[in-house]
Amino acid sequence: MRAEILSIGDELISGQTINRNAAWLGEQLQTVGADCRRHLTVGDNLDEIVEAMRASARGSDLLLISGGLGPTDDDLTRRALAVAMHEELVFDPAAFADIESFFSRLGRPMPDVNRVQAMRPASAKCIPNAQGTAPGLAAQWGKCRVFALPGVPREMKAMFQAAVVAELEGRSGGSVVRIRKINTFGAGESWVGDKIKDLMQRGANPTVGTSVHDGVVSVRIYARGRPEEAEAMLGRTTRRIGERLGDLIFSFDEQTMEQVVGTLLLEKRQTVATAESCTGGLLSQLLTSIPGSSAFFGGGWITYSTTLKQSELGIPESLLQSAGAVSAEVAAEMAGAARRNAASDWALAVTGIAGPDGGSAEKPVGLVYIALANAKGCDARRFIFSGGREQVRLRAGQMAMTMLRLSLANLKFEDVVPG
Amino acid sequence: MRAEILSIGDELISGQTINRNAAWLGEQLQTVGADCRRHLTVGDNLDEIVEAMRASARGSDLLLISGGLGPTDDDLTRRALAVAMHEELVFDPAAFADIESFFSRLGRPMPDVNRVQAMRPASAKCIPNAQGTAPGLAAQWGKCRVFALPGVPREMKAMFQAAVVAELEGRSGGSVVRIRKINTFGAGESWVGDKIKDLMQRGANPTVGTSVHDGVVSVRIYARGRPEEAEAMLGRTTRRIGERLGDLIFSFDEQTMEQVVGTLLLEKRQTVATAESCTGGLLSQLLTSIPGSSAFFGGGWITYSTTLKQSELGIPESLLQSAGAVSAEVAAEMAGAARRNAASDWALAVTGIAGPDGGSAEKPVGLVYIALANAKGCDARRFIFSGGREQVRLRAGQMAMTMLRLSLANLKFEDVVPG
Numbered sequence: 146m147r148a149e150i151l152s153i154g155d156e157l158i159s160g161q162t163i164n165r166n167a168a169w170l171g172e173q174l175q176t177v178g179a180d181c182r183r184h185l186t187v188g189d190n191l192d193e194i195v196e197a198m199r200a201s202a203r204g205s206d207l208l209l210i211s212g213g214l215g216p217t218d219d220d221l222t223r224r225a226l227a228v229a230m231h232e233e234l235v236f237d238p239a240a241f242a243d244i245e246s247f248f249s250r251l252g253r254p255m256p257d258v259n260r261v262q263a264m265r266p267a268s269a270k271c272i273p274n275a276q277g278t279a280p281g282l283a284a285q286w287g288k289c290r291v292f293a294l295p296g297v298p299r300e301m302k303a304m305f306q307a308a309v310v311a312e313l314e315g316r317s318g319g320s321v322v323r324i325r326k327i328n329t330f331g332a333g334e335s336w337v338g339d340k341i342k343d344l345m346q347r348g349a350n351p352t353v354g355t356s357v358h359d360g361v362v363s364v365r366i367y368a369r370g371r372p373e374e375a376e377a378m379l380g381r382t383t384r385r386i387g388e389r390l391g392d393l394i395f396s397f398d399e400q401t402m403e404q405v406v407g408t409l410l411l412e413k414r415q416t417v418a419t420a421e422s423c424t425g426g427l428l429s430q431l432l433t434s435i436p437g438s439s440a441f442f443g444g445g446w447i448t449y450s451t452t453l454k455q456s457e458l459g460i461p462e463s464l465l466q467s468a469g470a471v472s473a474e475v476a477a478e479m480a481g482a483a484r485r486n487a488a489s490d491w492a493l494a495v496t497g498i499a500g501p502d503g504g505s506a507e508k509p510v511g512l513v514y515i516a517l518a519n520a521k522g523c524d525a526r527r528f529i530f531s532g533g534r535e536q537v538r539l540r541a542g543q544m545a546m547t548m549l550r551l552s553l554a555n556l557k558f559e560d561v562v563p564g
Numbered sequence: 565m566r567a568e569i570l571s572i573g574d575e576l577i578s579g580q581t582i583n584r585n586a587a588w589l590g591e592q593l594q595t596v597g598a599d600c601r602r603h604l605t606v607g608d609n610l611d612e613i614v615e616a617m618r619a620s621a622r623g624s625d626l627l628l629i630s631g632g633l634g635p636t637d638d639d640l641t642r643r644a645l646a647v648a649m650h651e652e653l654v655f656d657p658a659a660f661a662d663i664e665s666f667f668s669r670l671g672r673p674m675p676d677v678n679r680v681q682a683m684r685p686a687s688a689k690c691i692p693n694a695q696g697t698a699p700g701l702a703a704q705w706g707k708c709r710v711f712a713l714p715g716v717p718r719e720m721k722a723m724f725q726a727a728v729v730a731e732l733e734g735r736s737g738g739s740v741v742r743i744r745k746i747n748t749f750g751a752g753e754s755w756v757g758d759k760i761k762d763l764m765q766r767g768a769n770p771t772v773g774t775s776v777h778d779g780v781v782s783v784r785i786y787a788r789g790r791p792e793e794a795e796a797m798l799g800r801t802t803r804r805i806g807e808r809l810g811d812l813i814f815s816f817d818e819q820t821m822e823q824v825v826g827t828l829l830l831e832k833r834q835t836v837a838t839a840e841s842c843t844g845g846l847l848s849q850l851l852t853s854i855p856g857s858s859a860f861f862g863g864g865w866i867t868y869s870t871t872l873k874q875s876e877l878g879i880p881e882s883l884l885q886s887a888g889a890v891s892a893e894v895a896a897e898m899a900g901a902a903r904r905n906a907a908s909d910w911a912l913a914v915t916g917i918a919g920p921d922g923g924s925a926e927k928p929v930g931l932v933y934i935a936l937a938n939a940k941g942c943d944a945r946r947f948i949f950s951g952g953r954e955q956v957r958l959r960a961g962q963m964a965m966t967m968l969r970l971s972l973a974n975l976k977f978e979d980v981v982p983g
Contacts, residue, residue, distance in 0.1 A: 158600050160590030161775065161784070164583055167605070171579030181577050182612060184605035186586070193601060200619070219766075347638075356580065365580070419845075419866070425852025426838075426845030429866045433844025436920050436953055438868075444876070445866040447838070447848045453863040453906060457876075487872060501855050534855055 146317055148179040149201040151187070153212035153222055154296055158188040166211045166301055173305060176324060178317040178369060179207060189213065194225035202229075202289040207313070212296030214279035216259045222293050223282065227266040230286050234264045240271035240280045247278050272308045276300040281308065290316070314372075323375040327364040327386055329393040330402060330543050331562035337362045340389045344382065351382045360530075360540045361402070364390075392561045395550060403431045406546045409553045410441035417549065418487030419445030420458055420479035422470065422496040423513060428542040443487040448479065458482035471496050471508055473525040476516035480525075484518045491552075492518045493545045497528075499537045513541045517548045524548065526558070565736055567598040568620040570606070572631035572641055573715055577607040585630045585720055592724060595743060597736040597788060598626060608632065613644035621648075621708040626732070631715030633698035635678045641712050642701065646685040649705050653683045659690035659699045666697050691727045695719040700727065709735070733791075742794040746783040746805055748812040749821060749962050750981035756781045759808045763801065770801045779949075779959045780821070783809075811980040814969060822850045825965045828972045829860035836968065837906030838864030839877055839898035841889065841915040842932060847961040862906040867898065877901035890915050892933050892944040899937035899944075910971070911937045912964045916947075918956045932960045936967045943967065945977070 150170050156162040167184045174181040182205075187197045194213070202208050213222030227234045241263035248255040259278055265271050272281030272292070277300040282293040292309050294301045314321060329337060334357050338345065341364065344353045351368035364386055368378035387394060396405050410417060419429045419442075429445040432438060448454040451465055460478045468474040476494045484492035497513030504510035509529070516525035526548070530540040551558055569589050575581040586603045593600040601624075606616045613632070621627050632641030646653045660682035667674040681698055684690050691700030691711070696719040701712040711728050713720045733740060748756060753776050757764065760783065763772045770787035783805055787797035806813060815824050829836060838848045838861075848864040851857060867873040870884055879897045887893040895913045903911035916932030923929035928948070935944035945967070949959040970977055 157587070158590055158603065159594050160587035160592075163587045164603070168576070168579035168582045171577055173579075175578050182606065183616070184577065184583070184603075186603035187601065197602070354580075421845075424849070425857070425861070426840075426848030426864060426866070427852075429845030430843070430849045433846075433866075433868065434954065434957075438844070442844070443869040444872040445845060445868075446876075447845070447852075447864040447866070449852065449858055449864075450862040450906075457863070457865075457905070486875070487869075535853065538853075 146177075146179045146206045146313075147204065148174050148181045148207040148209065149205045150174070150181065150184045151197055151201045151208060151210045152184065152296075153187060153189065153194055153197075153210065155188040155219070157186050157212070166296065166298055169298070169302065170209050170211065170305070172324070173310065174207075174209070174313075175322045175367065177310065177313040178320040178322050179313065189219040189221055191221050191225055191228070194221055195229045198225060198229040202286055202291065205289050206316075208286075208289055208291045209309075210291065210293040211301050214262065214281065214293060214295050216256070216262050216278065223261075223264050223266070226269070226282060226284065226291070226293060230266050230268070230284065232266040232268060235267045237263050237265050237271050237280075240265070240273075243271075243273050243280065244278050247274075272304055274300055274304060275307070276303050283308070319371050320369060321372050321375055322367050322369045323372075323379045324368075325366045325379050325383055326398050327366070327383065327390070327394055328396045328400070329362050329364070329390055330360060330395055330547050331393055332362065334362045336563055337364065337390065337393075341386055344385065351378050353382065353386070360536070360543055392551065392554065392556050395547070402543055402546045402550070403435055406550050406553070407432065407435040407438060407441060409550060411437070413553060415491060415553065416441050416443055416487075416489040417491040417493060418443050418483045418489040420483035420492065420494040421445060421447050422449060422454070422479070422494075423499040424495045424497075424538050424541050424545075425449060427538050428493060428495060428545050431542055431546065443489050446479075446483055446486075454479070458486075469508070471498055471512060471514060473514050473516070473527060476514035477518070477523045477525040480516035480518035480523055490519060491549060493549060494518075495541050495545055497537070497541060499534045499541075501534060511537050513537065513544075515541065515545045515548060517545075517552060519552070524552075524558070565598045565625045565732075566623065567593050567600045567626040567628065568624045569593070569600065569603045570616055570620045570627060570629045571603065571715075572606060572608065572613055572616075572629065574607040574638070576605050576631070585715065585717055588717070588721065589628050589630065589724070591743070592729065593626075593628070593732075594741045594786065596729065596732040597739040597741050598732065608638040608640055610640050610644055610647070613640055614648045617644060617648040621705055621710065624708050625735075627705075627708055627710045628728075629710065629712040630720050633681065633700065633712060633714050635675070635681050635697065642680075642683050642685070645688070645701060645703065645710070645712060649685050649687070649703065651685040651687060654686045656682050656684050656690050656699075659684070659692075662690075662692050662699065663697050666693075691723055693719055693723060694726070695722050702727070738790050739788060740791050740794055741786050741788045742791075742798045743787075744785045744798050744802055745817050746785070746802065746809070746813055747815045747819070747821075748781050748783070748809055749779060749814055749966050750812055751781065753781045755982055756783065756809065756812075760805055763804065770797050772801065772805070779955070779962055811970065811973065811975050814966070821962055821965045821969070822854055825969050825972070826851065826854040826857060826860060828969060830856070832972060834910060834972065835860050835862055835906075835908040836910040836912060837862050837902045837908040839902035839911065839913040840864060840866050841868060841873070841898070841913075842918040843914045843916075843957050843960050843964075844868060846957050847912060847914060847964050850961055850965065862908050865898075865902055865905075873898065877905075888927070890917055890927055890931060890933060892935070892946060895933035895935035896937070896942045896944040899935035899942055903937045909938060910968060912968060913937075914960050914964055916956070916960060918953045918960075920953060930956050932956065932963075934960065934964045934967060936964075936971060938971070943971075943977070
């Protein structure tokens, strides 16, 4: 099934909006086993949209369009599709009733301008939009199946899932692609790649590749075949990669580190507190980004200044002077004090030099000490993170959560994270 | 000058990578007054790249290509351009020397595989790459000027600025587009739009439009003309919009709220501390995201639990019971205590219900109290923010910074932010 994606909107051409829709649809096409050849984007210009529709439908079995279905004058997708297909635009009473009922659910009268959204090329069908006013369109144009979806990402995704994906899976001749993302933190991309090099051959099935985002190194598996075959391949390859990378893996697919750590804390009914210097609240913000985090997070201290390290966490002035604020000793004292003050099971402390200034030969930018305290004692570790200020802070936060994750799972840091 | 953008890479087609390069180049084309008609993306397939190059160059005066200039077998842009232009690929000794010297600066030998990056279509010129190994290409193909840039965003942007933009400004017949973004926080997009409705006519010059990102409502101005004309129009329209929106405007272009507040604090040599409940560290994290923030930020307390509100900030239990943890009174006490404990000029406190759970009819999800304390007293305000947990937290953080920004500028909140 040869497919193309056509995105419509001046805001995409001008770069004001980044075209995330095309990426999302590209991923979906891969999942259903379609062979996507091109993404094309044009502005809100009737002639150009018509020409793009013709160019994209030519030689394709499937054309996915997004955008241009709104009620205003610059929403031209309905009209352009009718022109391209040499059809009349007709009024669809059922679609009109849907739009009216969308407004009545909001308790508002339907503006006249929205009436145009109930128009469709004569042979096309309207697709209901549960999330907004713009109905989608489904049409058969020669040998090319066409779906026009709204440009609002939430509406587009819901409509694709509800009205498009099942038909595409049926059309793909039984062949689909199943994708899994395996997320690791603590080793570099080349270290991870080396461990699974033999699985990463180009053109193999499943295809295996690595990528990095915010310090998280992810391995993606793409398995192609009939659904049950693809699932089985995905399972086998996931297990093989699991054997190689072990507990460096913290999650699958879109699950974040903070979700994993939060879930572990909830399951074990444990609590954590924080004492942050260079991360300045970032670690606490990640831990509290999870709904229900008040069950495991009591609070934290952001002791950015030396004075507050002393007054709030009781770090001795002599220690701050002898070891320095950025030291394993101070990190350990911070964690211990946070744990006692918050009466929590665990505490994480971070102190370091995020940069760009403040570094020295002895204590360079990127040097961060992280300490994890519990009732049995305290583990303080030294790290050097690369990148700019935001990267150093984010990696420090992720590494702190990694230390807690491993301890909650009764794992030794050295056994999991390469030195 | 009719222009097209061609992006090359399997990772773009599959949606693994979002195509930010096309958006960035689209914005640059607008700035130099080019009329960009289409963005096209194809995978790492020679025939398809050749076909796409021909389709994109046809009828265009300018073709910007990004991606496919790496040293591996799936980097096909050099070869495809030679095929499309019916030219031989030739070896460029100067480009080769550049690549070798890039590696020698890194203290590493040049791998053999990188030799291919010194190949170019016979009539093309190589563009030096200061940031990486891949030289770009510049060619004249019939009436179409072609630039091929690396896919790595940092390299692409540097090369565009160094070797492309000046020539494009020269070619645009003297007409350029100057863009300004005016950033506001505190009013909705429709309120902002209403204030400047008469300036937002479609097709006018300058063009004025609004957009929202993370609660920040931005007004963009696009002024087209000769450089000095466009600059003057931009200045005039900026002033007119400034008169309408007043101090709701906190910055221009890419400057963030935290940068503005940090700069104000530094200028006035004032310091701030924080006491956070529902934002859980987010406000402090924003304030400390700025290099040099230790000069104005002493620290903060994340008193997520009621216990810590009492033990660390001394909030009386009776007040927590009578007014509730989410109340103006508690917010004010938190701010006062943070200010005293940190011995800072200002303190911001946030307490609220970020959701998705924990709301009631009386205190719904999205209810947030923000207090700002200084030596003269304390200002506590009630807000209802819409959206999910992350949006509520982010808007609360932005609003807290807005309260501080206005106070630092000796402005009354009610005089600036619509009710």
